[in-house]
Amino acid sequence: MSLKMSIPPPHGGKLVDRVVRDADKARSLIAGCTSYDIQPTHDKDMPIRNVYREIMSTCYGFLSPVEGSMGRNELERVLKERRLESGWVFPFPMLFDVSEEDKSRLKVKGGDRLLLKLKGQPFATLDINEVYSIDPKDVATRTFGTPETVPGVVKHAFDPKHPGYNIYLHLNPVVFAGKYTIINEPTFRAPFDRFWLPPAKSREEFARRKWRTVIAHQTRNVPHLGHEMLMKNAAYMGDTEPANGILVNAIVGAKRIGDYPDEAILEAHEAVHTANYVKPDRHVVSFVLWDMRYGNPLESLLHGIVRQNLGCTHHMWGRDHAAVGDYYDSYATQTLWTKGIPGFGFDAPPCEVDKGLVLRPQNMGEFWYCPKCGEIAYNANCGHMDVVQRFSGSFIRSLLAEGLAPPPVIMRPEVYRVVVKWWRELGYPFNNKHYLSAREQELEVTVPRMEAAPAIAAGGHR
Amino acid sequence: MSLKMSIPPPHGGKLVDRVVRDADKARSLIAGCTSYDIQPTHDKDMPIRNVYREIMSTCYGFLSPVEGSMGRNELERVLKERRLESGWVFPFPMLFDVSEEDKSRLKVKGGDRLLLKLKGQPFATLDINEVYSIDPKDVATRTFGTPETVPGVVKHAFDPKHPGYNIYLHLNPVVFAGKYTIINEPTFRAPFDRFWLPPAKSREEFARRKWRTVIAHQTRNVPHLGHEMLMKNAAYMGDTEPANGILVNAIVGAKRIGDYPDEAILEAHEAVHTANYVKPDRHVVSFVLWDMRYGNPLESLLHGIVRQNLGCTHHMWGRDHAAVGDYYDSYATQTLWTKGIPGFGFDAPPCEVDKGLVLRPQNMGEFWYCPKCGEIAYNANCGHMDVVQRFSGSFIRSLLAEGLAPPPVIMRPEVYRVVVKWWRELGYPFNNKHYLSAREQELEVTVPRMEAAPAIAAGGHR
Numbered sequence: 016m017s018l019k020m021s022i023p024p025p026h027g028g029k030l031v032d033r034v035v036r037d038a039d040k041a042r043s044l045i046a047g048c049t050s051y052d053i054q055p056t057h058d059k060d061m062p063i064r065n066v067y068r069e070i071m072s073t074c075y076g077f078l079s080p081v082e083g084s085m086g087r088n089e090l091e092r093v094l095k096e097r098r099l100e101s102g103w104v105f106p107f108p109m110l111f112d113v114s115e116e117d118k119s120r121l122k123v124k125g126g127d128r129l130l131l132k133l134k135g136q137p138f139a140t141l142d143i144n145e146v147y148s149i150d151p152k153d154v155a156t157r158t159f160g161t162p163e164t165v166p167g168v169v170k171h172a173f174d175p176k177h178p179g180y181n182i183y184l185h186l187n188p189v190v191f192a193g194k195y196t197i198i199n200e201p202t203f204r205a206p207f208d209r210f211w212l213p214p215a216k217s218r219e220e221f222a223r224r225k226w227r228t229v230i231a232h233q234t235r236n237v238p239h240l241g242h243e244m245l246m247k248n249a250a251y252m253g254d255t256e257p258a259n260g261i262l263v264n265a266i267v268g269a270k271r272i273g274d275y276p277d278e279a280i281l282e283a284h285e286a287v288h289t290a291n292y293v294k295p296d297r298h299v300v301s302f303v304l305w306d307m308r309y310g311n312p313l314e315s316l317l318h319g320i321v322r323q324n325l326g327c328t329h330h331m332w333g334r335d336h337a338a339v340g341d342y343y344d345s346y347a348t349q350t351l352w353t354k355g356i357p358g359f360g361f362d363a364p365p366c367e368v369d370k371g372l373v374l375r376p377q378n379m380g381e382f383w384y385c386p387k388c389g390e391i392a393y394n395a396n397c398g399h400m401d402v403v404q405r406f407s408g409s410f411i412r413s414l415l416a417e418g419l420a421p422p423p424v425i426m427r428p429e430v431y432r433v434v435v436k437w438w439r440e441l442g443y444p445f446n447n448k449h450y451l452s453a454r455e456q457e458l459e460v461t462v463p464r465m466e467a468a469p470a471i472a473a474g475g476h477r
Numbered sequence: 478m479s480l481k482m483s484i485p486p487p488h489g490g491k492l493v494d495r496v497v498r499d500a501d502k503a504r505s506l507i508a509g510c511t512s513y514d515i516q517p518t519h520d521k522d523m524p525i526r527n528v529y530r531e532i533m534s535t536c537y538g539f540l541s542p543v544e545g546s547m548g549r550n551e552l553e554r555v556l557k558e559r560r561l562e563s564g565w566v567f568p569f570p571m572l573f574d575v576s577e578e579d580k581s582r583l584k585v586k587g588g589d590r591l592l593l594k595l596k597g598q599p600f601a602t603l604d605i606n607e608v609y610s611i612d613p614k615d616v617a618t619r620t621f622g623t624p625e626t627v628p629g630v631v632k633h634a635f636d637p638k639h640p641g642y643n644i645y646l647h648l649n650p651v652v653f654a655g656k657y658t659i660i661n662e663p664t665f666r667a668p669f670d671r672f673w674l675p676p677a678k679s680r681e682e683f684a685r686r687k688w689r690t691v692i693a694h695q696t697r698n699v700p701h702l703g704h705e706m707l708m709k710n711a712a713y714m715g716d717t718e719p720a721n722g723i724l725v726n727a728i729v730g731a732k733r734i735g736d737y738p739d740e741a742i743l744e745a746h747e748a749v750h751t752a753n754y755v756k757p758d759r760h761v762v763s764f765v766l767w768d769m770r771y772g773n774p775l776e777s778l779l780h781g782i783v784r785q786n787l788g789c790t791h792h793m794w795g796r797d798h799a800a801v802g803d804y805y806d807s808y809a810t811q812t813l814w815t816k817g818i819p820g821f822g823f824d825a826p827p828c829e830v831d832k833g834l835v836l837r838p839q840n841m842g843e844f845w846y847c848p849k850c851g852e853i854a855y856n857a858n859c860g861h862m863d864v865v866q867r868f869s870g871s872f873i874r875s876l877l878a879e880g881l882a883p884p885p886v887i888m889r890p891e892v893y894r895v896v897v898k899w900w901r902e903l904g905y906p907f908n909n910k911h912y913l914s915a916r917e918q919e920l921e922v923t924v925p926r927m928e929a930a931p932a933i934a935a936g937g938h939r
Contacts, residue, residue, distance in 0.1 A: 016829060017825075018828065018837060248710065248713050251712075251839075252713055252714055252715070253714070255814065255838045256838075257714075257841070257842075291859065293858045294859070349718075352717065353481075364717075366480065367479055376718075377717070377718065378718040380719075387753075390852055391852070393719075395759055396709055396756060398757075399753055423851065
């Protein structure tokens with residue numbers, strides 16, 4: 016048996032591609048449809064989710080084999096077993112939710128096609144096959160689990176302070192289930208356009224580079240040296256040699272105040288290879304549109320699915336993966352990928368179960384700066400606990416906020432320059448309310464003007 | 478299928494243990510045997526081999542499943558296919574060779590037991606089952622291969638300047654084939670005693686440490702930071718997480734002038750963990766007795782067998798593994814472990830063939846110091862070719878010879894102190910003729926006095 020790996024098949028076996036690129040066909044598909052304007056979901060006056068990102072990620076295959084908004088049975092199965100009706104592993108409910116008012120006003124039912132408009136233009140369709148009601152609080156609670164249902168992993172009950180829980184809590188009570196189809200491809204604005212590499216393109220790029228093994232690095236941060244070292248060192252995992260390639264895949268979507276702007280995150284990671292800390296031929300930076308659920312082990316499962324669909328063979332997992340607060344145990348993600356979490360339906364890791372992932376985990380410890388080692392050292396190696404200095408995101412942010420360049424042993428100067436560039440551009444170094452609100456208006460995309468609007472139009476409010 | 482690995486079985490399925498620990502049994506085994514004094518093989522006046530090391534490594538199971546000196550058929554199969562008669566992969570002829578004079582004088586034949594004495598004491602027996610003649614030059618040539626038989630890998634014909642070729646060229650023309658048995662266990666002198674961890678003990682130690690994955694690091698050097706980083710970074714290969722342990726396994730035996738003394742090599746590697754650059758609980762230093770054949774891909778196969786027998790799951794391979802000169806292509810070892818070398822009987826890597834190894838390769842590139850990265854950087858990452866500084870063993874040796882401490886970015890101060898310690902002890906920093914000759918007299922062991930010498934005694938000369 017050869018030890019050599021190759022780029023894995025997509026999750027579910029086949030990449031979902033639900034994008035109609037023929038304008039005539041698109042026009043015929045939407046002729047006569049009722050339309051609905053996609054708007055962001057808000058909590059008080061802060062945007063927390065925009066379903067357009069889920070539609071994009073679904074139709075371009077990031078979430079394969081998911082093809083749309085889930086029906087009631089599938090929702091139940093996901094909540095109970097983290098599996099789709101087809102049996103394939105999937106962590107989160109994916110729902111197109113509308114208010115009771117919109118339901119009454121739209122008067123659509125199973126068998127109808129709904130036209131979804133974005134920024135005033137036709138964008139996608141939803142072929143409704145089921146309309147049903149949910150209890151958002153119940154969905155939210157069961158999505159993330161409780162200390163009773165997932166003992167040892169969920170440390171205390173979720174509440175609206177958790178931004179992911181809050182997303183589900185803000186679901187509208189009516190779900191339109193059915194497949195999405197993009198009928199008018201949005202165009203990414205700069206700098207997102209440079210990093211738009213959906214699964215089919217990503218796989219083409221890996222093939223062009225002749226990569227057999229690619230390890231994914233999840234990011235929602237401007238990289239400090241601890242991130243860079245995690246990335247470079249985790250990448251010594253491969254098959255018979257270190258990974259051929261590293262994919263940095265950023266989560267782009269609704270974020271929190273105080274996070275770095277997505278534009279800076281993408282360009283800062285790009286600076287790591289343009290400045291040759293990792294050679295450009297070994298390093299690709301791209302993104303997925305997703306409003307983070309901060310679901311730690313569940314989020315890692317989603318990230319795993321996305322990155323396998325992008326063509327990765329491995330995924331590095333650290334402590335507190337995609338976590339906020341201490342709702343989950345710090346090592347919940349590594350527990351999932353080494354032993355499984357029965358409370359979430361996994362008696363074995365998701366890469367070792369039927370209809371699970373092929374992607375392999377690289378579970379990593381911690382990196383710190385050690386003046387004695389003279390390097391960014393790994394916790395399994397360095398025993399100089401009296402002198403080591405841990406990376407602190409808040410310390411780096413406080414330096415930046417004071418206009419101070421972090422020392423090069425903390426942040427590469429080329430990375431810092433990207434932060435400053437976007438600070439100048441936006442007027443602030445970190446996301447504030449203004450950025451987040453403006454961002455949800457502008458989005459990452461423009462939607463081309465599409466002639467021949469459908470006959471029946473009706474507004475939508477979320 | 479679980480991705481988690483465990484300590485592999487020994488090569489051939491079972492650890493060879495041919496050590497008689499019961500003195501009465503030992504005495505009865507050697508009663509009445511003809512005896513033969515083991516002496517080192519010399520080239521001119523330099524020792525190049527001592528068959529006692531092969532007997533030790535065989536009887537303690539390092540070379541499992543090899544149990545003794547090979548018969549004619551097995552020798553042929555090893556030279557043709559690199560397989561033992563049992564079919565298990567093995568790279569080198571292992572022969573107990575004597576002169577025509579000794580053959581005539583000893584008058585032993587198949588079925589006889591020969592007592593082998595070391596430093597004047599009974600040490601081991603050889604149960605002869607075949608006596609045959611060889612052409613040493615033919616064995617030497619076929620052992621290493623020629624540009625015709627192993628095209629693309631052997632770059633030019635071997636000659637007596639190659640120390641491994643020279644070992645085979647100096648074989649005596651008569652072979653006594655049969656199994657070895659140690660009947661009087663030698664005792665290692667300091668500091669070797671501290672690092673003596675033969676396969677059964679090594680496996681016990683790994684089990685005590687609860688290691689599932691262990692990556693082997695081959696050494697015949699005092700470690701500079703390039704070695705340390707190779708060791709630490711290759712060890713991010715494991716199964717679902719970095720390797721639990723790193724085994725540094727030094728080759729102890731006949732060496733070349735200018736090499737570091739074995740005592741310094743062992744203690745210098747130990748300093749890496751006593752000084753906490755790798756935590757002691759992740760790092761074991763041990764050795765195998767072996768007169769290096771410098772056989773690059775073939776040597777890597779032997780090292781692989783030894784390290785799998787010691788309990789390792791992975792082995793790191795660099796460029797020019799165990800090589801001298803440019804007889805072999807620089808990447809010959811990595812070629813063997815990624816594709817196989819048909820001229821040596823491997824159409825696939827030795828870890829992917831029937832009766833091959835279980836040990837997995839981690840084929841590594843190069844490390845250098847990069848002032849721009851501010852670290853010992855890996856060639857697949859660092860693109861600052863205009864400023865990088867490569868490690869040079871001869872540069873470090875020249876600093877040491879001048880009494881200069883290498884900068885800490887080249888060699889750890891604790892490692893340098895070990896070099897100085899042995900320099901003071903021996904009177905020279907590197908092996909010279911005096912060291913090598915004295916070493917072969919003294920050996921790494923003392924052999925306990927054993928009463929009741931056998932009835933018939935006859936001298937041996939090599």
